[in-house]
Amino acid sequence: MTKQVWRLTIYGEWEYHKQIQALNRLSEKGLQLWRGGMFCSGFTRDDQVRYVYQMDYRPEIENEYRYMELFAEMGWEYLNRTRDGWHFFRKCYQENMLPEEKEIYTDQESVMELHGRLRKRYQKNSMVLLFWPIYIAVLLSSGGPGPALQPLELLFWVLFVLGAVPLSIYFLLLLVGEWRYRSGKRPWPLPSKKIWILHLCLLYACWIVNLMRLR
Amino acid sequence: MQEKNEPLTESYYYILLCLYQKPCHGYGIMQETLRLSDGQVRIGSGTMYGATENMMKKGWIQETISIRPEDRRKRLYELTERGRGVLELEIRRLEGLLKSARMVIGDGVAEQNAGG
Numbered sequence: 001m002t003k004q005v006w007r008l009t010i011y012g013e014w015e016y017h018k019q020i021q022a023l024n025r026l027s028e029k030g031l032q033l034w035r036g037g038m039f040c041s042g043f044t045r046d047d048q049v050r051y052v053y054q055m056d057y058r059p060e061i062e063n064e065y066r067y068m069e070l071f072a073e074m075g076w077e078y079l080n081r082t083r084d085g086w087h088f089f090r091k092c093y094q095e096n097m098l099p100e101e102k103e104i105y106t107d108q109e110s111v112m113e114l115h116g117r118l119r120k121r122y123q124k125n126s127m128v129l130l131f132w133p134i135y136i137a138v139l140l141s142s143g144g145p146g147p148a149l150q151p152l153e154l155l156f157w158v159l160f161v162l163g164a165v166p167l168s169i170y171f172l173l174l175l176v177g178e179w180r181y182r183s184g185k186r187p188w189p190l191p192s193k194k195i196w197i198l199h200l201c202l203l204y205a206c207w208i209v210n211l212m213r214l215r
Numbered sequence: 216m217q218e219k220n221e222p223l224t225e226s227y228y229y230i231l232l233c234l235y236q237k238p239c240h241g242y243g244i245m246q247e248t249l250r251l252s253d254g255q256v257r258i259g260s261g262t263m264y265g266a267t268e269n270m271m272k273k274g275w276i277q278e279t280i281s282i283r284p285e286d287r288r289k290r291l292y293e294l295t296e297r298g299r300g301v302l303e304l305e306i307r308r309l310e311g312l313l314k315s316a317r318m319v320i321g322d323g324v325a326e327q328n329a330g331g
Contacts, residue, residue: 056261062268066278069290070267071260073242104261109224113265 003045005031011038012193013118013125016055016086023053027093035080036088050093052102057117059085076104084121123178135203152213159209163202170196223305226258226266231275231294231302238279238293241267267292275301 011019023033026043027050035042036055054076061067068078071089079088089104105111170191177187223231229248233239239247245258258266270276275298281289294302 066267066290067264070241070264073240074245074260076260098257100257100259104259106257106259106262107224107226110226110259110262110265114261 005043005045006040007031007043008039009037009041010194010197012190012196013038013057013122014190015192016057016118018192020053020055024051027051027053027090033079033088033090036086037082038084038086051090052093052097054089054091054102054104056087056089056104057085057114057121058087059117059121071104119178119181122174150213152209156206156209156213159202159206163199163204163206166199167196167203170199222308223301224266225252225256226262227270228302228305229256229258230263230266230270230292231298231305234276234292234294235299235302238281238291240281240289240291244292270298274298 009019009022019038023036026033030045030047031043032046032049032051033041033043033053036053058067071078075091076089077091079090081087100106105114173188173190177190180187226248229251230244232251233244233247241260241263245263248256248258267276271278274295276292277295279291279293281291
């Protein structure tokens, strides 16, 4: 009887390599992914098997049957598709597997095509982030610190600095990264999505404290 | 009509080469590429899908269905006349490159590498 487990698997588009490595490590330990996601994934507990996992980002597939066939022919089992367009695959692990056998992209050009598709995705996502500078400006316009620094005020400013400032920096990193990429330079690495979410939570807490201090 | 003579990637080159004699399915192309390149060039599924999709859009290859009873369901790819022309142009281009190398380095390019 295999046990079903759900785990948080928080990864941004730019970290899919880390996600694949994590899935492979989990498989070695007996947790087998059966339904992948960019936020949470379903696993089954099974020590008897071991898999090699892969992910492909393809939101639009011209011919789905042909796509599935090319993977199935090479031994990849299709798991699922996320709403965004990530596809999860796995194949049985063998001791003397070559590194190329664990990959689905085997030349530089096709990897660049994949990255191009990913960039379009997080250009769309980064438009959502435009919301944050506007929100921060609104927060600030509701008044600066009063003459006597009350605990709620202090809490507001602490949360604001811990939440809004890093998020603004990450947003700038995204923009600068885009510009560097277009001028042929390597973009600076982005922090992991878990860190983005941590700062977002701090900003939400800041918003709640703001509502309380304005009451 | 002169095809624009852009260099082919290794994957594209081998896919066209494998289809030169007869149509083949994806796995067959992968195996044949491994054999022809002496294990050096392996084409992964993601690369294969992208490459075949691009080549079909350019009209270099097309899908066909196998007439052999044992692989009725298998999807085969076959080279078009245009694709054949592209491959032949590429081979001529590569021969030109090798010829230039031999003019500079001489016939014993391999010996140079081993001795140097």
